[in-house]
Amino acid sequence: MNTVLVFLEAKSGEPTRISLEALAAGAQMAAATGAELAVAMVGAATGAGFEMLGAARQVFAIEDPLLSEYTADGFTASYAQLIEQVKPEFVVLPHTYQVRDFAPRLATRLGRVLISDVTGIAMDAGKVTLTRQLFQGKLNGHYHAVAHAPTLLSVQAGAFRAEAATVTQASVTTFTPNLDAASIRTKPGEPFRAAAQTVDLASAPLLVSVGRGIKDEANLPLVKELAEALGAELAASRPICDAGWLPMERQVGSSGQTVAPKLYLAVGISGAIQHLVGMKGSQCVVAINKDENAPIFEIADYGIVGDLFEVVPALTAAVRKAKG
Amino acid sequence: MKIIVAIKQVPERDARIRIDSAGKWIALDEIEFRMNESDAYALEEALLLKEAHGGEVVVLSAGPERVGQTIREALAKGADRGIHIASDKLGEYDALGVARLMAAAIADEQADLILTGLQSDDLGLGQTGVILAELLGIPHSSLILKIEKTEAGIRVLRELEDGWFQHIEMTTPALLTIQSGNTRLRYATLMGIKKARSKELRVVEADAISVDAARCVSLDSVALPSRQKTTQMLTGTPAEAAAALVEKLQQEVRVL
Amino acid sequence: MPVVSPIFAACWLPGLTLAEPVHFSLVEKLLLAALIAASGWLFWRRFGVIARRILAARKDADFHLFPLGRRCWDFFWEVLCQAKVIRERPLPGLAHAFVFWSFLAFALVTANHVATGFGVGFLDPGGFFGRLYFLIAAIFALACAVSIAGLFVRRFVVRPVWLAHKDKTVSWESGVIAGLIFLLMATYLGAYFVPDGSLAVRLLWWAHTLTLLSFLPLVPHTKHLHLILSPVTVFLSRGGFSEIPPLADDDDFGLVTGKDVTQLTALQVYSCVECGRCTEHCPAANTGKELNPREIILGLRGYLNEFGPASEESLLGRWNSQQAAFQCTTCGSCEFQCPVGIEHLPVIVGLRRGAVNTGEWEDEHGGKLFLALERSGNALGMAHSEREKFMAREELPMFDGSQEYCLWLGCMGGYDPKGREIIRSFVEVMRYLGTSYGVMRREKCTGDPARRLGNDLVFQQLAEANLETLAQNKVKKIVSICPHCVRTISEDWKAYGTPPEIEHHSEFLARHQARLPKSAASQTGQTGQTVFHDPCYLGRYRNVYEEPRAIVRAHGDLVEAERSRERSFCCGAGGGLAFLGEEQGARVSETRVEQLVATGATTIGAACPFCNTMFRDALASRGEGAPQLLDIAQIAAAALPTSVKESDSLNMQEERREEK
């Protein structure tokens, strides 16, 4: 019988959210093709999360001391060996930084090409069409795999709903790959976080940015609280830094920093061109401004027209509530 | 240190995307081409390494004639020579096919380091470099921010998710894919352009390279996504707007 | 001739005869000859070196002596009439002019003076011509003596800050020279008051001679070298205003080392009189920046003195700093003011070219700007889809060759929310007038910031790409809201092709003024006053002063700032500086806004989107009560009847009228 093999990533013994999304995608494919769903991961499946591995009939726990730290060489070799053994039709992976690192190599070793960062799967009369984004999301491309199995794909975070997995009983098999220490050519160090005391707006994923609308230095705690609730860094427009309310290195714009965070939340900023050029690369811009004609709304994805002194506290509360 | 930098020429980031008549790719008339952004960072890293340790920087690019322009740009910025894998139908190869061409073209180079950008701005596969490493049988690491030379080889800084980083050591030859944004790119200069004129640019015809060109994946068609970006105004009382925003941040932006 | 006739009459007054020694002994003649030789030798010892340095410099590749008309006029107006000298500093200027004119008058007197010493004097103090000429010279001598005394007092007692050196000292040589000039005049005039044939006559003659002969060698050793060089400098100047010369050949990257200094530049730097007029008007020097245009010129002179024009030593280093060179807004005030015809911008931009074309200049914001221009084709690094969205939203028609004008949006008009408002207003006016226009999808930055920052590569790429697009679209006429675009397209692009005709919207609006409604306010006189700020690139660079004022006047009261027209003070944006990082010292924009606000006007009229963005920011920080800021297009559009604003054009109205 055909198999859809899903590789999972786990953090502290629990499958990550995006792994469960990959599992959901795999389950969908298995259901459509009448294939059997199998999952595999490196390390022992211990966490409670593994009890809900959905429709998986088989769970492979890949164990080897050489896999205690991630290396592209170790993972590629182990996964390739498991695939040799299982001979799946489809191999599904979550599109994480780690998967990006080794999966193309794995595919090459199998003589295949990974279809990466997939956002949609369509099954029609045995033909599987995989959709992925081109040109930074400005275009969708529809792909299919040619020739022999397996087809390898990685799925984009958020493209599939993790909840779609249903619970059944699975049997756990330990898989011990045949690894040779000499074949692992990279030596990874301990992961670390960037030193916290230096302000590095450029690499902060979330920014709350405050402008002249805040009126007074004494009101700054309002936005600081919002930033804290979101886990965001605080940024500002030039007048705020000119006044010395925040240090220069927090200034975003043509004479300050250029930033491209996932979220840029502009509070009381009008959106002068010198400011826009510094943050136009942000993935999502939210603007709170009392002036509905403020230019910042032109580039915002979400806008709230209102008094920041009312909206910001409400937002802080809502964020805190959502985070529990 | 001899460093090969693989560079791709792509439609400029903000090109106006229209689909061609066959529906298989975008219409290329009216499109201007640029050096892929993360490749520009890969080139910068290579030049910095050369400035620090000496050696040679060779740029490698595959594509039609216009690719020569991008190679020249790299030469102008300080690379020493270029290799152009010339082909008008590169679109018929998949990532593995292109990597095979590249591997063949640099087989005799004996480079210490091969750098590529993290991913291309057009296809966004993020794979060619890693595939190339496998084909050449050398170690690799991706999402690299910094490269240091060590006694035994190199030590690199790799970006992990959620603001985490990691150092990785490896021996050379090795392949690294470079993440954008960690260094300041140099601008092209008149002097550089003039110097580039006398630098070697070797053209290798793709057709003359015998590789297995059979495709494993095929791009059947392209389509414009239905939802274009517009500003959504969230209305209601402050509390309602805030709640609506939080929901968007959770569901759509996924930052909560 | 009311002045001349008394002089004629005075000629025959018996007391008004110049006393001259009649006979010189051989010893005296030999002594005189020896002194002249010594003086001449001392003069040449220095002057020869300088002349050789100037001549040894590289030839100016683009130099053409002809046509001579302009040169002769400049020489007449600026040298002989001392027009520039007087214009900006009338009193000291006039004093200087008198000293200069006296020197001219004295040419003959001095020749005769020396000739007399050898017994071959040719002007007879008793003859009609001699009497007349000596008397005229005497009048000049008097004026000169008074003037030089006045200038002495000004320099050493009043001490205007612009005359001081970098280290705040005043040059003592000027004092010595002033003393010598005074002495020259005194010893000349004295001869009217001593009895003929007395010993005093002989002593005075020798005193005059010795003063003259000590003056001569001092000339090339001091800034008074300008006596000799500046007439040449003015005559040979490149012409045009703030012209950036083309690069000579493949090895020319701008001013990198002494080898890149051209003859004209060398001549100019040795002509500088250190008057500090350039610095007095420089927005950078006035706001506490390192840049000081006089010191740039003197720095180059210092370099040539130390290393000479064949040196491989970098020009940026001991004598001139990179930081200063990149603080210039290219406002052109310095060049406009300089009385001896020194062209600062070829030097300052030349130094930038040298630093940028070779990759020496490393600047976070500058690098970003160049990459934005390289990669996005606009100075803001914005996605050009943003521009297209704007064009679609405003329903701007595409230029298809059938319309009269190509409306050039420029970076600010295309991307800046405030620049877009100017475009919107200007388009309303054009629609009202029924002018046909279109915009181009593939318009790129004109390259102005790259050009002024010395990036010839990016500038050339942008100029060529734009010229090609314009040619493809068969554009014949362009109108633009941005003086920088206008200047760059009309002048700088010439290096790479033939740009279409272009005008600034102020010129367009002024021409159509008669067909545009006036503001009700201008008729009732009830609004506050408007102060118009002359953009550097419209005023000094293009000589357009009246057109924007005409528009302002049609819609309200115009007041002038203390510094306006040719003397307008920069907004701080030019020369690519709008895109660089924080300024050293005070912000130029805030300094200028201060000057504009001081007029008490309630509206500031602007005619450049860069001035606009600079002032908007500076005004915002003044809080409530600051004057409003409007472009002239906005001023003109505000008076359009609201009913026609949307779609109705004047033409359509006229057509309808005709139908009736």
Ligand SMILES: Cc1cc2nc3c(=O)[nH]c(=O)nc-3n(C[C@H](O)[C@H](O)[C@H](O)COP(=O)(O)OP(=O)(O)OC[C@H]3O[C@@H](n4cnc5c(N)ncnc54)[C@H](O)[C@@H]3O)c2cc1C
């Ligand atoms: C050469 C140059 C370089 C510059 N560089 C930079 C730069 O790097 N970065 C930068 O930011 N700026 C820069 N500027 C300044 C820029 O032009 C703007 O002046 C500045 O960005 C404006 O900041 P702002 O939006 O905070 O203030 P404003 O423009 O004054 O906007 C304040 C906004 O707050 C809103 N507001 C007021 N009260 C409330 C309220 N109670 N609730 C909600 N909203 C409210 C108002 O509607 C308004 O839109 C530069 C300017 C120049 C000339």
Ligand code: SF4
């Ligand atoms: S152009 Fe303007 S800013 Fe530059 S040196 Fe001259 S006066 Fe100063």
Ligand code: SF4
């Ligand atoms: S450059 Fe011209 S204006 Fe400036 S100090 Fe010299 S002579 Fe005067």
